[in-house]
Amino acid sequence: MAGSPGTGSRGLGSFLAAAWPVIRRRLLLALPVLLLVACGTFGLLHLAPGDAVDAMVIAGGGGDAALASELRARYGLDQPLLVQLSLYLLRLLQFDFGVSPVHNRPVLALITERLPISLLLMLTATAFAVSLGVVLGVSAAAAAGRWRDRLILAAALVIYAMPSFWVGLMLILVFAVTLGWLPVGGFETAASGLSGMARVLDIARHLILPTLALALLFVSVHLRLMRAGMLDLAGADFVRMARAKGVPRRRVLWAHLARNAVLPVIAMVGVQASTLLGGAVVIESVFSLPGLGRLAYDSVVARDLATLMGLVVVSAVIVLTVTLVVDLVMAALDPRVRLR
Amino acid sequence: MSLLRVSNLSVVFTGRGRPPLVALDDVSLTVAAGETLALVGESGSGKSTLALAIAGLLDTAASVRGQIDVAGHGIVGAAPTALQHLRRGGIAMVFQDPMSALNPVHRIGDQIAETMPGSRAERRAAASRLLHVVGLPDAERLLEAWPHELSGGMRQRVALAIALGQEPRLLIADEPTTALDVTIQAQILRLLADLQRDLGLTLLLVTHDLGVVAELADRVAVLYAGRLVEVAAVDALFSTPQHPYTQGLLAARPPFGPDAPMLPRLTEIPGGLPSLSPPPPGCRFAERCARVSQRCREDMPELRASSAGLVACHHPGATP
Numbered sequence: 249m250a251g252s253p254g255t256g257s258r259g260l261g262s263f264l265a266a267a268w269p270v271i272r273r274r275l276l277l278a279l280p281v282l283l284l285v286a287c288g289t290f291g292l293l294h295l296a297p298g299d300a301v302d303a304m305v306i307a308g309g310g311g312d313a314a315l316a317s318e319l320r321a322r323y324g325l326d327q328p329l330l331v332q333l334s335l336y337l338l339r340l341l342q343f344d345f346g347v348s349p350v351h352n353r354p355v356l357a358l359i360t361e362r363l364p365i366s367l368l369l370m371l372t373a374t375a376f377a378v379s380l381g382v383v384l385g386v387s388a389a390a391a392a393g394r395w396r397d398r399l400i401l402a403a404a405l406v407i408y409a410m411p412s413f414w415v416g417l418m419l420i421l422v423f424a425v426t427l428g429w430l431p432v433g434g435f436e437t438a439a440s441g442l443s444g445m446a447r448v449l450d451i452a453r454h455l456i457l458p459t460l461a462l463a464l465l466f467v468s469v470h471l472r473l474m475r476a477g478m479l480d481l482a483g484a485d486f487v488r489m490a491r492a493k494g495v496p497r498r499r500v501l502w503a504h505l506a507r508n509a510v511l512p513v514i515a516m517v518g519v520q521a522s523t524l525l526g527g528a529v530v531i532e533s534v535f536s537l538p539g540l541g542r543l544a545y546d547s548v549v550a551r552d553l554a555t556l557m558g559l560v561v562v563s564a565v566i567v568l569t570v571t572l573v574v575d576l577v578m579a580a581l582d583p584r585v586r587l588r
Numbered sequence: 589m590s591l592l593r594v595s596n597l598s599v600v601f602t603g604r605g606r607p608p609l610v611a612l613d614d615v616s617l618t619v620a621a622g623e624t625l626a627l628v629g630e631s632g633s634g635k636s637t638l639a640l641a642i643a644g645l646l647d648t649a650a651s652v653r654g655q656i657d658v659a660g661h662g663i664v665g666a667a668p669t670a671l672q673h674l675r676r677g678g679i680a681m682v683f684q685d686p687m688s689a690l691n692p693v694h695r696i697g698d699q700i701a702e703t704m705p706g707s708r709a710e711r712r713a714a715a716s717r718l719l720h721v722v723g724l725p726d727a728e729r730l731l732e733a734w735p736h737e738l739s740g741g742m743r744q745r746v747a748l749a750i751a752l753g754q755e756p757r758l759l760i761a762d763e764p765t766t767a768l769d770v771t772i773q774a775q776i777l778r779l780l781a782d783l784q785r786d787l788g789l790t791l792l793l794v795t796h797d798l799g800v801v802a803e804l805a806d807r808v809a810v811l812y813a814g815r816l817v818e819v820a821a822v823d824a825l826f827s828t829p830q831h832p833y834t835q836g837l838l839a840a841r842p843p844f845g846p847d848a849p850m851l852p853r854l855t856e857i858p859g860g861l862p863s864l865s866p867p868p869p870g871c872r873f874a875e876r877c878a879r880v881s882q883r884c885r886e887d888m889p890e891l892r893a894s895s896a897g898l899v900a901c902h903h904p905g906a907t908p
Contacts, residue, residue: 393604485689488645493750494675494703497668504691511693582693583734 263580270587271572278568282561286340289560290333293553299325301349303551323349323554336557345558350550355558358543363562365435366539369528370566372455373462374517381467381513385474386506392479400471408468412527416461416534423457430457433536458535465527466520470513477509511582518574521567590618591790592642592758597654597664599637599646607865611637611650613814616891619807621757624784624791626805626822628798628837632861634814636684639762639794643681644671658758675703680756684763686743690735697731700750718749723779741772748779752787759784762794777803798841802826807897810834813861813872820897828906830899833857833873871902879903 301319320326324335339346345355388400407415424432431437436451481487482505490504491497529541536542540559547555579585599612612634619625629635640646642656644663656663661674683689690699700718701711712731719727722745735743744764751759761780765773781804784791793804801808801822808825810818810833818831829835836857843849859876862868870885871877877884883902891900 485683485685486691488640489681489683489689489747489750490691490702491645492643492675492679492681493754494672496672504694507693508691584692584736 267576267579267587271576274572274575278565281568282564283337285564286337286557286561287333289557290336293556294329298551299553301325303549304349319349323347340561345561346554348547348552348555350547350552350555355555358555359540359558359562362539362543365537366525366528366532366541367566369455369458369462369531369537369539370524372459373466373528374524376459377463377466377470378513378517380463381470382474382506382510384467385471385509385513386478386501388471389475389478389482389505389509390501392475397475401475404468404471407464410464412461412465413530413534415464416458416531419457419461420535430454433534435537435539454537458531458537461534462524462527462531466524469516469520473513473516474506474509477512478505481505481508511578514574514578514581518571518578521570521574522563524570525563525566589621591621591623591659592617592619592792593655593657594618594638594642595655595657597638597641597652597656599634599641599653600651601649602651603649609865610867611814611864612641613867615654615811615814615816617809617816617819619758619790619792621790622788624793624804624806626801626808627792627794627811628796628801628808629811630796630861632813633811635794635796635811636762638811639681639760639792642758642792643679643760644674645681675754676705677755677757679758679760680751680754681760681762682744682747682751682764685767686740686747687767689747690743692735694735695731696733696735696738696746699735700731700746700753704753714753715749718753719746721752721783722746722749723775724749740768741775744768744772744776745779748776748783752783756789758790758792760792760794763796764793765800766795766797773800780804798837810837813867814864815872816891816898816900817873818897818899818901819891820894820899824896828896830894830896830904830906831873831901832877832879832903836876871900 301316305316317326324332336346343356347353348355348358351358384400388397391397420432423430431454435454436447440450442450487500487504490500495504528539529544532539532541533545543555544559547559575587579587594615594617597612597615601609601611615638627635627638641652642658642663644666646652652664654664658674658679661678697712697715700715704711704714715731716727719730724730724742724745738746764780765776768776777800780791783789795801805822807819807821809816810831812833818825818829818834825834826838829838839855840857842854857876862872862875868874870887871889874880874884881902889900889902891898894904
């Protein structure tokens, strides 16, 4: 407790240096988790009837049993399940996710070319959801019980009750189809030949609506957490102390109250990492963004188990990484949090 | 000359769906510059409300009537910017619970220096000096510390340093030792007494601890159910209390000294505080008083001069 006050020094570099052993240990701990996820998914996926060869044969309008068994032998689908699993895990340990029988390309390449799009969408949506949730939460708490508070809470409830795919469709209808302000879908204008800043702006224009649709899923939760935290702390002695020493009202609100009330909101981002990924899958489909979500959807339809497996493992990696990053952010924002 | 003058102050808390609660009713008192006034009363008597009202820190749910003057500046109804001026060189406040009085996510040095004028280096030097003043050595290290790394006594000293950083003329201490260990209590009280003497502070000490009162106060104001019942110099109050409630309070102290029994039977005042929403028409203490008469129940006694100071009682005097 009072052992060595003042030991923490300032700066990002020293923070990361202090956190490094924790990061390393958490990364090592992630390995068994990923193996478990891989085994579990493998079992679940093989409980479903049919494989990629079935899907191909059906897509081809029926066909030759000999060709089917030849294909199965080529992709190792004729082996006993346990052998398939062991082989898969062995290859996984060498970052080899196998070859997609549907796309006839390495799964890792399929995933890595789509990963940045999904990550970008998750990042922009989280940043927007947290900022909007914090601003609206502070704004509501500052007017607690008055009309502005009620209006914000009512709007939050309505937004919370709307499914995100429907919100996405409505956004497309209003801003893309009717008003024509923003593109209907896609990640960037195809074959536009744009580069540099122009390309960044083009991508940004394409991301506005999907970001909005995905973020609205979380804004209500963040806003309510923020508001509750603000009201909880409003009566705290340190807030009175700040007012007593002459801190201006606006600074009391933000530097003292909001600075403390934002901590549970950040923690919530970590808890919702998997919801965020799931939401991104839906939103990518609605806005035809060529991200992981589209790939997952197409792989399910085509019984592309190799790609699906790779996606699940990568998703687990994303969720674990987000959780670790959120923990690091929490430790940086709250001196009482000890990284373990 | 009085530094603090409270005249006919009433504070009513109104909440939706609840009857209004009269926390303070027609309270008047003055505190001279350099004086230490102890504000005594049990929980719910309104003493913290009075302290917050004087500091201009009551929230908007409270409706305040009457006047509060600190060094010639009105507090009641003052604009936020006018109050802001009084935070420097005017009023400072120390709170009961040092565990929650410091912002957990700001460093000690930043909290002390936050509202100080001057450059960053000047403010840091001033904060370091203040830590020495409140008896915390190794200031350089403490400036970088977080509140959770400090003990309760250290935090209360930091809170005092923050208050002193405002260079106040009036320091309001709301139960500054209640949340501390007994040994730490004595240290903080000694520190308060020293600072009061050395800096010429006017001290308003809110407490329910009569031992603290005897040690620090020049005068005592006794608050009961939102009204002042007795105001007197500390010696007079302890030797010849006039109000039956004050007498009850003093009698409820455990006896101390060579002749005191090991396990004394403590005298208590029967009953509890009356409801304050709305308060009873007559004397607030009537239902618990041994000297109660019909007049007490109907007619509210006003604060009048007595042999030792001021008392609000129809039947004042020494214990029968």
